[in-house]
Amino acid sequence: MATEETQDSTSDRREGEQAGCKRPVADGRFVAKLARARGILSLLVMIPVAVLVAFSPFHFPAPSYGHLACQCVGWLLFLIGAMLRWWATLYVGGKKSIALITDGAYSVTRNPLYLGTFLLALSVGVLAQSATFCAGVVVVGGFYLNTVSVEEHKLRLLYGDSFHAYCQRVPRFLPNFRLLQCPEILSVWHRGMRSELIRMCRWASIPFLCELFNHLRAEAWWPIWFGLP
Numbered sequence: 001m002a003t004e005e006t007q008d009s010t011s012d013r014r015e016g017e018q019a020g021c022k023r024p025v026a027d028g029r030f031v032a033k034l035a036r037a038r039g040i041l042s043l044l045v046m047i048p049v050a051v052l053v054a055f056s057p058f059h060f061p062a063p064s065y066g067h068l069a070c071q072c073v074g075w076l077l078f079l080i081g082a083m084l085r086w087w088a089t090l091y092v093g094g095k096k097s098i099a100l101i102t103d104g105a106y107s108v109t110r111n112p113l114y115l116g117t118f119l120l121a122l123s124v125g126v127l128a129q130s131a132t133f134c135a136g137v138v139v140v141g142g143f144y145l146n147t148v149s150v151e152e153h154k155l156r157l158l159y160g161d162s163f164h165a166y167c168q169r170v171p172r173f174l175p176n177f178r179l180l181q182c183p184e185i186l187s188v189w190h191r192g193m194r195s196e197l198i199r200m201c202r203w204a205s206i207p208f209l210c211e212l213f214n215h216l217r218a219e220a221w222w223p224i225w226f227g228l229p
Helices: 003-019 028-036 038-054 065-092 114-127 130-159 162-170 190-203 204-217
Strands: none
Touching: 038 130, 065 114, 065 190, 065 204, 114 130, 114 204, 130 162
């Protein structure tokens, strides 16, 4: 029996490697718990980072070309991230657990929602002119890499060869727009769009809150306790 279990485990691992999708290793329960705790872990990392950044100086005071460049890049990252999330939700909203979505945003990258969220978070660091905040976002991104591995393993078990072929064709994160496929008629689920609309109302405030906070940091009375980049 032990030999059969070992052979099954080895077979599953090989199938995952062939599908181009990382499979949770070692203790699957621990990896799954780690994936579920990604929100808490993200807060544990980003709250201290945000406090340190809040009391560190600007690198490019306004008006300057450096300040303008950070504003332009930050807004660009925000808009790309927001559009990517909305585009993905049009296809996957409410359908994630009942079908393998391979059209639209999912035809160019396997994880458009996570990629969009990453770009939104990264835009905060750029708008705040903080390399420290951007580094924190990259660290938190590691938690979501684990989540992606867990989710892709479940999809591999659910859809088998179909997901295998999808992984072989479509990159995990970096979009390849040459693969774009869109149906002539798109069926949108109201429930999924409503949930994303609620989220949109939250993340749409990101650049405006950053701008307000930047004004506060520029005031003479604002304390500067740290010198982080």
